Amino acid sequence: MRRQVNIFRQLDYTTAGIYLLLILIGWLSIYASVYNEEHGNIFDISQRYGMQLIWIISSIFLTITVLLINHKFFSVLAYIIYGSIILLLMLVLVAGVEVNGSRSWFAIGQVRLQPAELAKVAASLALARFMCQYNFNLKKLQNILMIGVIILLPMALILLQSDTGSALVFVSLLLMLYREGLSGWVVSIAAFCIMLFILSIIWEPVSVLLFIWIACLALYLFFNKNKYKVLLMGIASIGSYSLIINYLLPVLKLSIDYDYLFLGICVITLIVEGIIAVRKKIKSFWLILLIFVSTVAITSSVDYVYDHLLQQHHRNRIEEMLGIRDDPQGTGYNVNQSKIAIGSGGLTGKGFLHGTQTKYNFVPEQSTDFIFCTIGEEWGFAGVLIVIALFAWLLVKIVEISERQRDAFARIYGYCVASIIGFHVFLNIAMTIGLAPVIGIPLPFISYGGSSLWAFTIMLFILLKFDAVKWE
């Protein structure tokens, strides 16, 4: 008895409070997004908001259950939980039902369960268990391979279910690895390469070039002692480029390919800088030059590979995955409608239940992946500011909770939670405002859906349980 009281006394109520606020906001948003006058009762379980209430209540029971279970249960049984989930992921490929083109659901009567959501918890537990060993060292190849297997196995199985979005979530665990000793360079280079690949497909070449240039300048800035001069160089090169295309070319009535123009400016700047580097023996310059040349080469080869080596159906797949083609009603219909809904909210929004774009189905998936539109439309910038602030606060709290753990298991697990929730929140919101391709992943705690709410609840409260018992 004494121990249970202790748990509820030690619980981090700030975090739990943020959690409660978020699920409440979610419930009201789902109500608003599918609201119609015939089913005005928010408790009507024939509607999604009624169902969500059931998920919320069951989640609260889950939190209590998780808090009451002995915390050693999670670390001891981590591999078993991981193994069972892997089995479920395999099973769903055979016995699952297909929804929206993804075979990732178990149907039990009316209720559908998505094991991929739970796989995130399982993988986090397994990683924490593996990495908390006393003599664990991230520099050992064997360990790196093992971590790779733990992450890639569920990822591959989820990819097989054609649920690309959920699979990509596992990439976010790099953040945890960074905290646990992975060099910042590895994370940066990995992130940079992924970004470069995606960007070179969805952006114009000149934008990609600009991106590389800025990245290289930033790197040079980091290395070089004379930061003032580097900054000047960057401003000069980008400034001269924009001056030329905005003022000089229209006056001269010349039509020059912008890509080559910018590349030319970059090369000139690099030659000038190279001469200075030779004179002053600045070694870091050559590294930057190498990075610049290789990334430009990679980007152009991406284009080449993409345009010439891949078949059309490969391209379609990739473009669909990146959200370039996945819209039946014209390029970017979904994102466009979503931006219209959010943009029309203005500063203070249209008011609760007064949104029109989401309620009248202009926005697709308005209670699940695009739930953020309802918040943006009905509560405006003020509303999204509050929601994003709550999420940022939650993430910072999770990081702080992780850092204050004495037990490595809990800390590693905590960083997994932060990585996964952060990735979900950032990409989901970025997707609704056209900053990221449409990869269908839910907004944690807010989107409609039992599996996702349960999974995020369990994930968060396991951490809170560890936190509550950390002084034992």
Added chain:
Amino acid sequence: MNNSPYKKNIIIIAILFCAVILLGRLFYIQVIDTSYKITANNNVLRYEVQYPARGLVFDRNGELMVGNKTTYDIMVIPREMKAIDTLDLCNLFDISYTQCKSILENVDRKKKRQGYQAVVFLKQVPAEIYALFQEKSFKYPGFYAQVRTLRSYPRNVAGNLLGYVTEVDTAAIRRNPYYKMGDYIGKSGIEGSYEEALRGRKGVSIYERDVHNQIKKSYDDGKYDTTAIAGKDLICTIDIKLQEYGELLMQNKIGSIVAIDPGSGEILALISAPGIDPSLLVGINRNFQQLQMNPLRPLFTRAVMSSYPPGSVFKVANALIGQQEGILTPETRYGCAMGYKVGRGVDCHAHPSPLDLRQSIQMSCNAYYCYVFRNLIDNPKYDNISDAFNQWRKYVQSFGFGSKLDTDIPQELGGTLPTTDIYDRIHGKNKWKSLSIISLAIGQGEIGTTPLHLANFAALIANKGYYYTPHVVRNVVDEPENPKYKEKRYCMIDPVYFEPVIDGMYLAVNGGQGATASWVKIPGIDMCGKTGTVQNTHGENHSVFMSFAPRENPKIAIAVYMENAGWGSTWAAPVASLLTEYYLTGEVKRKDMEDRIVAGNFMSKESRAKKRK
């Protein structure tokens, strides 16, 4: 324990950085960029506009002048349009395949931006075709018809006066936000000047709809909905039968007729020839350009716009001014031997001599008015010629000449009345004398009056000293008459001075030897008139006549101006006479005169004159 606050801080900074990126972007699309709000409204709001029927126009006797006929605009909602049998559609609406294809391609292009806002597929489809479309409409998802009314003209007269109705242009939309693309607006004539009364007010119902274009509910509980208000009818002062008869008389001629009821200033007929056939400008203005290109300029409403020298009819004005200024009495006699022989001289025609005031009008003596005019301008009462001239000018202005009469005909122009400045410029300051401007004595030279001015002048004489502002619309139905039209506008001449002048005009029509227009007298009606023959250096002289009748209690004042027709007495006078007879008795007994006028053709002379030029 791998405690590394450095990395923890980096991670927290990364989290906050991501939040700031998202918020920055959200701030931009929600607060700074307003285009999303407009698109959202386009998405969700469905505007259903009700176009009210335009007001009708009746003549003074309640006969319909302008009516409405129903047509249909075929609309299409781009998002709802499916693959259709284009050829069948072409046959249905009787349009070419290429035309149809280009319209549909245009509709297709609007698919993304317009979405569920309807666009026009075809305008002004007549009722018969609409009935066929109704039967087949199930085959064309997304197509529907919207009722629009067009003008119809039972008698097809008075085109220039009535004006026309057309689609608004972008300039009008900018000027007045009431108008939206595709609305109709009255242009020129009374369609233009009474646009606001005639058009009524559009009604609009705003609905919210869902992505399937299903109406969900009224927008904001109908707060912004308006009901359509039908246009108001107009009662014109025009006598449509007189107008029609006048247009018949003026066929194949260039010129104008203006008839006014002196007792009210109501314009009974206003004819410009060649004029517009109003039915040609109904609907899509295919004919507009053709009318614009016509060298005879039918769109130019001569009756109120063209500024001609008035010619001899202006002698009446000088006769009145002379008496008022005391330099002329009815008994004053001047001799004339085929003209005024001072200076360059002014020719005259053969008539007895000397003449008194009455006879001078009856026989239209040029020399008589040269004496009168010189006495006016050289009147020792005034310090100098400028003062004398300005005084004369004031009298002329008080007759309504030299400026707009402020009628309700929007095209109206003011004519010209010379000032001392003009003569200073022509002759040099203080270098001109009464003799330099002697043409004004007989209504020639620098003066320009419109036929409306002359008709108004005739009405002023008929009323012995005042006129009512001429107007073509008596009132908007259910609205009071404009008090402006009830006001008597007095000229600077005392009523007593009109008697001898009216005597002279009576004699000109009804007098014996030397009377200029005795052949047009109407048995049983005392018509008073004055002929004019305006010298035309470009060709045949213009024929002018000004009259009113009956002499006591006058009912109709008329001015007729016929270009290149020669003597005033031969063409303009009989036209005025026939119209007066028709208006006062309801019929024309002098069929031979009528036949001669109807058969007259001066169009060819005009074209010859143009060639000579």
